[in-house]
Amino acid sequence: MRNYAHLELQPAPGLNVFVGANAQGKSNLLEAISLLGTGKSFRTNRERDLIRDGFELATISGEAHVKAGAIRLGCTLTATPRGSRKLYTVNGRSVRYATFLGSLRVVSFVPADLHLVDGPPSVRRSFLNSALAQEQKSYYRELARYQKALSQKTALLRAEAAPDPELLKIYDETLVTSGTALMIARNHFVRALGAAASKVHARWSDGREHLELTYRPNVQFEAETEDSIAGSFEERLRAGAEMERLRRVALVGPHRDDLALDLDGRSLAAFGSQGQQRTAVLAVKVGEYAVMHERSGEAPLLLLDDVLSELDPQRARAFLEGVGEFEQAFITATQLPGALSLASVYEIRDARVIPGPS
Amino acid sequence: MPSSGSIAGPVQALINELSKLPTIGPKTAARLVFYLLNRPRNEAQSLAEAILAVKDRVRLCSNCFSITEEDPCPICTDERRDATIICVVAEAKDIFALERTGAYKGRYHVLGGLISPMDGIGPAQLRVKELVDRVGRENPHEIILATNPNAEGEATAVYLSRLLTPLASAVTRLAYGLPIGGDLDYADEVTLAKAIEGRRTL
Numbered sequence: 080m081r082n083y084a085h086l087e088l089q090p091a092p093g094l095n096v097f098v099g100a101n102a103q104g105k106s107n108l109l110e111a112i113s114l115l116g117t118g119k120s121f122r123t124n125r126e127r128d129l130i131r132d133g134f135e136l137a138t139i140s141g142e143a144h145v146k147a148g149a150i151r152l153g154c155t156l157t158a159t160p161r162g163s164r165k166l167y168t169v170n171g172r173s174v175r176y177a178t179f180l181g182s183l184r185v186v187s188f189v190p191a192d193l194h195l196v197d198g199p200p201s202v203r204r205s206f207l208n209s210a211l212a213q214e215q216k217s218y219y220r221e222l223a224r225y226q227k228a229l230s231q232k233t234a235l236l237r238a239e240a241a242p243d244p245e246l247l248k249i250y251d252e253t254l255v256t257s258g259t260a261l262m263i264a265r266n267h268f269v270r271a272l273g274a275a276a277s278k279v280h281a282r283w284s285d286g287r288e289h290l291e292l293t294y295r296p297n298v299q300f301e302a303e304t305e306d307s308i309a310g311s312f313e314e315r316l317r318a319g320a321e322m323e324r325l326r327r328v329a330l331v332g333p334h335r336d337d338l339a340l341d342l343d344g345r346s347l348a349a350f351g352s353q354g355q356q357r358t359a360v361l362a363v364k365v366g367e368y369a370v371m372h373e374r375s376g377e378a379p380l381l382l383l384d385d386v387l388s389e390l391d392p393q394r395a396r397a398f399l400e401g402v403g404e405f406e407q408a409f410i411t412a413t414q415l416p417g418a419l420s421l422a423s424v425y426e427i428r429d430a431r432v433i434p435g436p437s
Numbered sequence: 438m439p440s441s442g443s444i445a446g447p448v449q450a451l452i453n454e455l456s457k458l459p460t461i462g463p464k465t466a467a468r469l470v471f472y473l474l475n476r477p478r479n480e481a482q483s484l485a486e487a488i489l490a491v492k493d494r495v496r497l498c499s500n501c502f503s504i505t506e507e508d509p510c511p512i513c514t515d516e517r518r519d520a521t522i523i524c525v526v527a528e529a530k531d532i533f534a535l536e537r538t539g540a541y542k543g544r545y546h547v548l549g550g551l552i553s554p555m556d557g558i559g560p561a562q563l564r565v566k567e568l569v570d571r572v573g574r575e576n577p578h579e580i581i582l583a584t585n586p587n588a589e590g591e592a593t594a595v596y597l598s599r600l601l602t603p604l605a606s607a608v609t610r611l612a613y614g615l616p617i618g619g620d621l622d623y624a625d626e627v628t629l630a631k632a633i634e635g636r637r638t639l
Contacts, residue, residue, distance in 0.1 A: 160462065178625065220627065227588045234554035243559060246552065249595050253588075 082107055082131065082430045090409070091423035097411045099427035105411035108427065109187070109384045111139045112409055115152045116185030116380060117213055118167060118176055127163040130156055140168075143183045146377045150182055177220060181213050184379035186368045188386050195363060196347050196356040200337040207338065210272075210367055211264055214374060221260040228253035229334055236327045251316050254332050259309045261333045262296055266303060268370070269294040269338060276359075276366030279401045283358060289343050290359055292366075297335035361394060365401035381408035388412050448474070500571070502547040502564050504529045512544060519543045521578040525568065525597065527551050527590070531583065543581070546571065551589040552596060560596065568597075572604050579607040586613055586631075 082104045097105045106122070110129070113121050120126060130137040140153035153168035167179035194202055212219040232250040235242045273292030280290035298315050300308040315331045323330050340347045340359055347359050371379045381402060387395045387410060402408075415424060426433040444452075448470055455466035473481055497503070498510035505511070512518060512532075522543030526532060529547050548563045560566075572580065580601055584590035598608045613631035615624055624632070 175625065216626065224588065231554050231588075231592070234557075235559075238554060238557075238559070240559070240561075245599060246554070246559065246592075246596060249592050253592075 083111075084131065084430070086430070086432060088432060090407070092407055094422035095407070095409050096415065096422045096424045097409070097427050097432070098413070098415050098424060099411075100413060103427045104430040105427045106384050107430075108432070109382050109409055109411055112141070112380070113185050113187050113382055114139055114154050115141050115143070116183045117209060118154060118165070118179050119209075121187050121189055121382075121384070125162070126156060126165065127158060130158050130163060134158075145183060146375075152179070152182055154179075177216055180219055181216060184213060184371055184375055184377070185382060186364070186371060186379045187382040187384065188364050189384040190386055190389055192364065192386070193357060193360055193389065195360045196340055196351065200335075203338040204334075204336055207265055207268065207336075210371070211268055214268075214371060215264065218261070218264050221257040221264075224253060225257040225261060225333070228257065229329055229332070232329050236323060236329065242324065247320075254329075255309050255312045255316070258298075258312060258333045259305055262298070262300070262308055262336075263303065263305065265296070265333070265336065266294050271370045271374075272363065272366045274366075275369040276362040279365045279369075280359065280362035283362070283397055283401070288355075290362055291339075291341045291344070292363070293339040293341070295337040295339050297332060297337075357390065357394065358397075361390075361398045361401065365398065368402050368405070378404075378406040381405045383408065383410045385411050385413075388414065501545045502529075502549060502567070503532055503545055517542075520575065522581065523568075523572070523575070523577050523579075524581040524583050526583050527585065527593070535583065543579075548584075548593070551584060552593045553589045563593075565597070565600070569600065569604070572601060577605055579609060580605050582608065582610045586611075 086108075088108075097108060099105050110120055110122055114129075120129060135158040136155065138153065138155040140151065142149055142151050151168075151170050153166075153171075155166045155168075157164045157166070165176075167174050167176060169179060169182055191202075192206070195206060208222060212222060228250045232247065232254065235247060235250065269292055276292060277290045280288065298308070298312045300311045312332070319331045340363070342351055342355055342359065345351075347356055351359065368379060368381065387398075390398065410422075411427075424435065426435070451470045451473075452463065452466045455461055455469055456463045458466075461469075473484075494506055495504050496506075496508060498505045498508055498513055500509045500513045503510050503512065519542050523546050524535065524541060524543055525546045525548060526535070527548050527550060532545050532547070535541050535545075546564070546568050548565065548568070550558050550563055552558060552560060552563065580597075582594040582597055584594050594610055598610070601608050612635050613628065614635060615621070615628065615632050621629070
């Protein structure tokens, strides 16, 4: 996979730190581990890039010890003329993505996550989606149904001919049923995430600052019930139908949701200093870890790709303390971060993993 | 393996032709070509003729749009088949699957695809108007919608059911459920949930 021809690794419990210069294969290693959890790369949508240049196949497999016992997970990518194909296995049996997903829970933190506050809403939506899809299979299923119907609706609106109203109605019905499920799940999750993130944030600021996370659904609703949300959704679709036809875009629904991050009641993106924004992102990531830990009843794997080197030592230490007792973590860094103790250290040089301190 | 420039022209040409086929990549194509090279000439000839015959002699039935040698097709002209039931399928190959069961005695209608605006396919690109005309003409008792249980198949079935319900006495959809001989704990959650929804009294 990527620059690795072959690698076998038996990581230690606790902290595993991969140290090496740039472009030696540190992130590739983490990417491979995350692939076993989420089934997707945390870096790219073009999965063909995961296959080593000049080869047609990439395969990663691992044994994980989870609450349910030991499981063997595998993911194989095969190059095809138009991209790549992925096959998933659990205990040697080939399974669908929906079955594979969530067998091993992973929380990853990569430099791109630092834009959770100052990036566009799509960054926050995909953060919510990947956390929730890992946690609930039904969320992934509804998301896939929603996105399919949305693409069909968009294509219909963009077509030269006037959209067939009956057909538009059929896609809108799917958007409402799946979209309502997404909104309910996001609402619950953001509430739990907000509570966990603001708790750790309060500890860091000695209670001087208050971090607040608020779910900002595109379709606002009064009561958090399926009927109320679906009702508001239908109403907004009816009211917006004319505008959607004119602008040829699907304007209504959770594909336009956002997540607001406020510090002491003021928008962090607009008013927060860079330091405040970073601390908030760390708190959100610690919150994600805590919520996933609590909801699944087991500690997720923690993957930190190069973020500790981007943070000052004080914040790096605060983050690791915030996460608390993780069972296993994988960290990459160009230099051994001072914040780490009791770590198993490996040096990565030209796609080779050399145990022992560098 | 020699580079493509050093392979005899006709060999390369056939590899190129075969790799255009679905599920066949350049490697499989090369294997087929070298296999054919070692077979007697008459085998190659009958393969070539069979391919041409498919193009020259097979056409669409003007009634149900299935593929046939004679128009109308044998299913549409078979008096023993029930003309009051029309089973709507996406492609002619679906008829082969249903016919293998031997359980269906009615007639068919081939849509020629499924509704998918992303792929530029709307009701106008399919034989929907032909179906509506046929239903008006033949006045069937039942129309069975036998499209695939995926997003496009579902959307097409819902669209057709709304269009046809005022015109026919019964519009039905194939049941969803568990594969026969399967195990409950091997079934995925969606299929199982659909099977519970579609349960029936014994």
